[in-house]
Amino acid sequence: MISLFDMFKVGIGPSSSHTVGPMKAGKQFVDDLVEKGLLDNVTRVAVDVYGSLSLTGKGHHTDIAIIMGLAGNEPATVDIDSIPGFIRDVETRERLLLAQGRHEVDFPKDDGMRFHNGNLPLHENGMQIHAWHNDTVIYSQTYYSIGGGFIVDEAHFGQEATNEVTVPYPFKSAKEMLEYCSSTGLSLSGMVMQNELALHSKKEIEEYFGHVWQTMQACIDRGMNTEGVLPGPLRVPRRASALRRMLVSSDKLSNDPMNVIDWVNMFALAVNEEKRGGRPRRDGAHQRRMWHRSCGTGLLRPFY
Numbered sequence: 278m279i280s281l282f283d284m285f286k287v288g289i290g291p292s293s294s295h296t297v298g299p300m301k302a303g304k305q306f307v308d309d310l311v312e313k314g315l316l317d318n319v320t321r322v323a324v325d326v327y328g329s330l331s332l333t334g335k336g337h338h339t340d341i342a343i344i345m346g347l348a349g350n351e352p353a354t355v356d357i358d359s360i361p362g363f364i365r366d367v368e369t370r371e372r373l374l375l376a377q378g379r380h381e382v383d384f385p386k387d388d389g390m391r392f393h394n395g396n397l398p399l400h401e402n403g404m405q406i407h408a409w410h411n412d413t414v415i416y417s418q419t420y421y422s423i424g425g426g427f428i429v430d431e432a433h434f435g436q437e438a439t440n441e442v443t444v445p446y447p448f449k450s451a452k453e454m455l456e457y458c459s460s461t462g463l464s465l466s467g468m469v470m471q472n473e474l475a476l477h478s479k480k481e482i483e484e485y486f487g488h489v490w491q492t493m494q495a496c497i498d499r500g501m502n503t504e505g506v507l508p509g510p511l512r513v514p515r516r517a518s519a520l521r522r523m524l525v526s527s528d529k530l531s532n533d534p535m536n537v538i539d540w541v542n543m544f545a546l547a548v549n550e551e552k553r554g555g556r557p558r559r560d561g562a563h564q565r566r567m568w569h570r571s572c573g574t575g576l577l578r579p580f581y
Contacts, residue, residue: 278444280476281469282485286426287492288352290552294402295330295337298422300355303346305428306406306418307376315416316376321383321409322347328396328403330422336509340390343404349377352426397421399434444472493548500547507553517547 288297303324310316330339341364345355348363367373373384383389397403400421408416419431446457446468457468473482501521506512520543524536 278441278447278472278476281473282477283427284425285486285489286353287489288426289342289355289357292333292337293426294422294424295333295339296342297352297426298402298424298428299326299330299339299404300342300346300350300352301426302404302420302422302428303343303406304349304351305346305420305430306408307347307349309418310408310416311376311379313416315408316380318410318415319375319380319382319408320411321385322373322375323385323389323391323407323409325391325393325405325407326403327393327405328401330402330404331392331394334392343390343406344373344384347373347375347406349375349379399431442476444475446472496551497544497547500549500551501543503550507550513553515550517543517550520546 286293286297289300290296307316310319324340324343326334326339326343334340341360342352344364344367345360350356367384368386371384371386371389372381373389374381397405397419400423402422403419404422405417405419407414420428421431421434422428446454446461448454448457454465454468457463458465461468463471470482477485500515501517504515504518506514520539524539524543527536
């Protein structure tokens with residue numbers, strides 16, 4: 278059973294599949310090196326990126342995400358202001374500090390991160406990470422970023438999760454959810470809460486989603502107060518800030534109850550622009566926002 282904690286995640290942009298997932302893969306790889314006692318033997322790390330991850334890799338900062346993951350960072354807690362300087366250091370020295378500075382290895386500028394147009398056999402979002410000791414590969418792993426920030430290694434691809442905690446109302450479809458509500462008299466939210474309470478304490482739930490809501494509010498606030506153009510060659514102007522000014526002015530002159538829809542649309546546009554602006558801002562900083570599985574509608578649904 279996937280928890281709401283898995284579905285709603287705080288991370289950096291611009292993409293859950295192409296940024297959050299790859300960072301988690303890099304972190305998982307270096308955690309494996311530590312667990313297996315291999316970290317101190319590694320002299321070089323190399324990464325191969327395939328398919329969709331490769332084709333949009335630079336635009337979605339997949340390469341930066343993997344490097345920051347190998348450095349021991351996680352999407353929800355990485356120091357976003359430190360990213361540009363860290364990447365510059367890696368590129369300049371062609372050396373990479375792994376696992377929060379525990380061990381330094383070679384990371385050649387021309388050969389450390391390789392982009393391939395073809396797909397790996399199981400999924401279009403594939404990557405392989407290799408740890409070398411001199412001329413010998415001592416550990417290698419293949420990961421797939423399967424959406425929503427979820428990753429799976431090749432050995433576990435397509436497998437059902439094991440050792441899951443039993444929840445009172447397991448479901449795999451909306452139909453099953455509604456059937457539980459009908460038979461128990463619980464509301465949809467009440468039924469989901471009972472499942473979450475089997476996985477987490479009430480305090481954990483309240484604290485986590487309080488943090489999620491604060492992150493969403495901060496994202497909206499940045500989006501509707503930031504002007505200029507979005508990153509990329511098209512130089513698309515930001516619109517949320519201007520729309521907000523217009524709505525503030527028009528609200529004083531209109532009592533139309535449908536004005537609230539314009540505000541909702543403005544909030545959604547603000548989040549959209551923060552998602553698109555998830556690449557480094559002009560001051561070099563990255564953006565942090567809340568992610569959830571959007572089935573390809575990520576530009577519309579983060580606020581709604």
